[in-house]
Amino acid sequence: MKLFRLAAVLAVLAGPAYAQMPNINLMQDAPSKSPEEKAIEAEREKAYKETLKKIPDTKASSDPWGGMRAEQPKQPAAPKASSAATSAPKKTKSGTAAN
Numbered sequence: 001m002k003l004f005r006l007a008a009v010l011a012v013l014a015g016p017a018y019a020q021m022p023n024i025n026l027m028q029d030a031p032s033k034s035p036e037e038k039a040i041e042a043e044r045e046k047a048y049k050e051t052l053k054k055i056p057d058t059k060a061s062s063d064p065w066g067g068m069r070a071e072q073p074k075q076p077a078a079p080k081a082s083s084a085a086t087s088a089p090k091k092t093k094s095g096t097a098a099n
Contacts, residue, residue: 033041
């Protein structure tokens with residue numbers, strides 16, 4: 001049991017010390033590209049972008065039931081409320097209140 005406690009204490013104390021160690025990168029950086037490789041890559045990118053421009057636009061819709069629906073007729077614009085109020089006669093209440 002004492003051995004377990006000693007291992008736990010060492011693990012707790014070693015954690016912060018391990019976190020403070022510097023980050024060392026053991027892998028070499030990738031070699032830089034030569035001017036020829038850069039030119040080839042630029043040409044490839046240009047060809048790719050030109051190919052993307054040749055792709056046609058997508059069609060409106062591929063709805064198989066689209067022809068089954070009736071088109072809604074477009075109704076003319078309704079007259080403004082101010083002109084409708086002047087042409088309609090005003091209603092007045094007549095009689096007695098039933099309630």
